[in-house]
Amino acid sequence: MSLHFDVVHGQVHLPNDLLIGPSLTQTHLLRVCTEKAIAIRPYTIHSAPYTWFSADGGILDEEPLGVELRFWDDVLVSADLHLDRGGESLDFVRTKRRHDALLKGHLGEPHELWDERQDNAHSVRLFPVYRYSWGKITSLQDGPVFIRLEYAGRRKAAETKFNRVNVPEQLSAVERFRQGRF
Numbered sequence: 797m798s799l800h801f802d803v804v805h806g807q808v809h810l811p812n813d814l815l816i817g818p819s820l821t822q823t824h825l826l827r828v829c830t831e832k833a834i835a836i837r838p839y840t841i842h843s844a845p846y847t848w849f850s851a852d853g854g855i856l857d858e859e860p861l862g863v864e865l866r867f868w869d870d871v872l873v874s875a876d877l878h879l880d881r882g883g884e885s886l887d888f889v890r891t892k893r894r895h896d897a898l899l900k901g902h903l904g905e906p907h908e909l910w911d912e913r914q915d916n917a918h919s920v921r922l923f924p925v926y927r928y929s930w931g932k933i934t935s936l937q938d939g940p941v942f943i944r945l946e947y948a949g950r951r952k953a954a955e956t957k958f959n960r961v962n963v964p965e966q967l968s969a970v971e972r973f974r975q976g977r978f
Contacts, residue, residue: 799856801902806930808875808945811854811861818930818947821870825849845958846873853877864942868954876942891941896924899935899943910934 800809807817812834829836835852846866853861856879864876879894899906906924926933931948935941 799861799898799902801933803903803926803928803933806928806945806947808877810863810877811856812852814851814853814863816863816865816872816875816945818872820865820872822847822849822867823870825851825865845954868950868957871950871954872947873950873954874944874946876944878940878942888937888941892935892937895935895941895943899924899926899933903933 798811801807802809802817805817807815809815813832814828814834826836828834829851837850839848839850845868847868849865849867851863851865853863855861859879862878864878866873866875879891879898903926907927908925910923910925923937924935929948931946931950934944934946936944
């Protein structure tokens with residue numbers, strides 16, 4: 797099976813038959829991975845309030861496809877895909893170009909380019925963005941290189957909820973006001 801993006805519903809069907817989309821929950825992910833014998837493991841990267849899972853996405857173009865899933869409680873916030881042997885390739889430029897070409901081949905021309913270049917005009921900090929009603933798909937480099945599906949409003953909602961629950965009471969009045977705690 798191959799990789800397929802369903803941009804109407806915000807889903808991606810992976811080569812190993814795992815379907816990732818906005819209705820995917822942690823509970824369902826763990827059940828499906830167990831039923832289909834898909835390798836999956838939870839991990840933490842010091843990014844509260846999220847729970848992360850790393851999963852095998854199958855083989856794409858004779859190379860393993862890695863998947864990182866970010867959840868808030870039982871809600872999928874985003875999914876990262878990478879073709880670079882676990883997100884650890886040192887050839888960032890080559891991997892970024894492969895990811896960009898993969899998206900262009902499946903989705904066409906990007907809806908916009910997010911330009912985060914500094915002084916180097918040849919930097920890989922030019923990110924194609926595909927926007928849809930459910931969220932966006934972007935090819936990024938933030939240390940590792942990956943393709944991110946991010947579901948609209950979920951990250952902000954999770955971080956807002958987390959900050960309201962976990963804000964230390966020693967905050968100044970200005971800090972409490974900025975966080976909506978006054």
